Amino acid sequence: MVDTMALMLPFGRASRTTRTAEHPAVALPGDDEVLLDAPDDRLGPALVAAGRGEYEPAAALLAHTRQHAEWEHRDRYALRLAAFARSRTEWLETWYAADPKDPDALLIRAQLAVDHAWGSPARAEVLRGVSPLITAAARTDDRDPVPWRIALDHARGSRAGHTYFGELWEAALRRAPRHYGCHVAALRYLASSWHGSHRECLDFADRAAQDAPADSLVQALPTRAVLAYLDDDCGPGVPHERLDEAADRAVALSARFPAADLWPAAIRNKLTYVLVRLGRWEDALEQLTLIGPHATSFPWSRLSEDPLGRFLETRDEVRRRAAGSAARGAAGGHPPSGRGGRVHSGDH
Template sequence: MTRTEATLESDTKASPTLLWPLPHLRFSMVGTMPVPRAILAMARMLRHAPRLAAGLTPDDEVLLDAPDERLAPALVAAGRGDHGPAAKLLAASRESAEWENRDRYTVRLAAFARSRPEWFDLWTASSPYDPDVALVRAELAVRRGWESPARSELLRDVAPLVATAAEGNPGDPVPWRVALDHARGTGAPHEDFARLWSEAVRRSPHHYGCHTAALQYLSAAWYGSHRECFRFAELAAADALPGSLVQALPVRAALALLLDTDPGTGRAGEPPASGPVGRDRLEAAADLAIALSTAYEAGDPHPAEVRNVLTYVLVRLGRWQDALEQLRLIGPHATSFPWDRVSDDPLGQFLALRDGVRLQVASATPLRGGPGPGARKHSDTVDAHYS
C-alpha cells in the first residue's frame, strides 16, 4: 500500500480527501460530489487501486534521468577523473552520425562537467582541437550563460565557442542546436534564427533536438505564440519519419499551452475551454504521441521524456486510462522535464502523480465490473457508473 492509499484509507473514516499530486491538478472530485457518490468513489478506490499497480515499476526502483547503458559507464569513469570513455562515446556518435544520441550525450556530459570539471579539464588539455571537446565546451558555456542573471551578455561572449563547435564537424547538426539555444537566449530576431534553422535542417532534416529548440523559440513564452508553436509542431510532425520523436512536437506544444494556463483554472481534465488552440488539436496531439509511444518497447529510455510529457498532457485532458498506460510504459525512467516545471521535487512529483492517476482510474471502475471509462472518456464521465 502506498502512502497515498494509506492516507486515503484512514481518511475514509473522517472526511472526503482531495488529492493534489500536482500543485494545480486536482485528482479527486470526491470533495465536490454528493455524499453517496463520494462514498462510492472511496469504495472503488480501495477495491481497485492495488491491482492497478500491476505493471508499474516500484517507487524505489524509479530513477530520475537515468543514463542509458552507453552513457552510464562514461559518467562513472568521468567521476573517477577518466575522460577516455566519454571521448570514445562522442567520437563513436560522430563517426556513425548518431545525431540524436550525440545530442543527448553532449547535454548530459556538459551538465556533469559543470559539477565535476576535473575530467573535462584534463580532456581539454590533452585534446584541445578535438571536435567533441569543442562541442561539449560550447554546450557547457551556453548552459552557464542561460543560468546567469547576466544571461544575454554572457551568451554573446560565448558565441565564438559555438562557432568553433560548428566548424569542427561541418556535417554535425548538434552544434546548430546549441546555436539555436544560444540565439533564443540572446534575443536573436526571427530572420537570424531562421538562418540558423536553415543550417541545422540542411545537416539533419528530422533532428529532434533542433526541432525542440525551434519550438521553444516560437513558443508564447519567448518570441512566438501558441498558434505559431502549434502550426510549426503539426507541420514538422506530418513530415517526420516513422518512429521519429519529431512526431511528439505537437504534444510538446500542448504542454507549453497547458503550463501557460492559469493554475487557478488548470484542474485535471479541464484544459482551457477557449483560447488560441482548440481542444480537438490537444487531443490530436496526444493521440499522435500515443501512437509514437507504442512504437517503442516498455521501459525504453529513448522516448522516456516524450512519455513523461505525454503523461502530463493526458492528465490535464482527463484521460486517466491512457495516462496510466503511459506510466506503465515509462517504467523506471522518470525525467526531470516536465515535472520540474511544476515542482521543486520532480521525482517526488512523478511518483505522487502515479498514485493520483491510479486512484482516479480506480474511482471510475465499477465495484463489480472491469475497467472504468475508456481511454477517450474524460473527467466528466468519471461518475457515469453509479453502481
C-alpha cells in the same frame, strides 16, 4: 568530495514506502525501484569515469555517435555530460588540454558555456561572448546538427531576431531535417518570441510532425507544444480537439518502443504529464506502465523541487482516477478509456 556512485546516480532510488493502491490488472514498479534521469548503458560508464577525472570513455562515446551519425544520442549525451561538467570540470579541462581541436571536447565546451550563461542575470550579454565556442564546434564536422541545436538555444537566450534565427534553422535542417533536438530548440524560440501565440507554435509542431516518418521523435513535438500551452494562461485558447490530436500522435509513437525502454522515457514522461492535464487517466496509466522505472526530471520539476516525489504522487493519482473510471465504465457509466474517456475543454 562526492563519491563516484553519487556522481553517477544523482537520480538515485526513491527512499519512500511502496504504495499499495493499484489499478486492476496493472502492475507498476514499486516506488523504491523508480530511478530519476538514469543514464543508459553507454552513458553510465562515461559518467563514472568522469567522476574519477578520466575523459577517455566520454570521448570514445561521443566519437562513436559522430562517426555513426547517431545525432539524437549525441545530443542527449552532450547535454548530460555538460550538465555533469558544471560541477566537475577537471575531466573536461584535461580532455581539452590534451586535444584542443577534438570535435567532441569542443561540443561539450560549447554546451557548458551556454548552460553557464543561461543562469546569469545578464544572460543575453554573456551569451554573446559564447558565440566563438559554438562556431568552433560547428566547424569541426559539417554533418553534425548538434552544434546548430546549441546555436538555436543560444539565439533564443540572446534574443536574436527572426532573420538570424531563420538562417540558423535552415543550416540545422540541411544537416539533419528530422533532428528532434533542433525542432525542440526552434519550438522554444517561437514560444519565446510569440509569447501567448500557442496556435502558431502548435501549427509549427503539427507541420513538422506531418512531414516526419511515423517512427520519428518529431511526432512528439506537438505534445511538447501542448505542454507549454497547458502551463501558460496567456493567449487565445486552443480547441481541445487539437490538444487531443497532438497527444494521440505521441501515444502512437510511444507504442512503437518497447515497454520500460530507457530511450523513449523522456517523451513518455512529458506525454503522461499532458494526458494528466487533459484528464485522460486510462491513457496516462498506459504510459506509466510503458515508462516502468524510468522517471525524468522534466516535466515534473515544473511542479516541484522534488521531481521524483512529484512523479510518484502523480502515478498514485492516475491509478486512483483510472480505477474510478474503470468502475464507472463497468457500472454502465462513461467509457473507461481512450477517446471516449476524455474530458471536454470546460472540464479543466
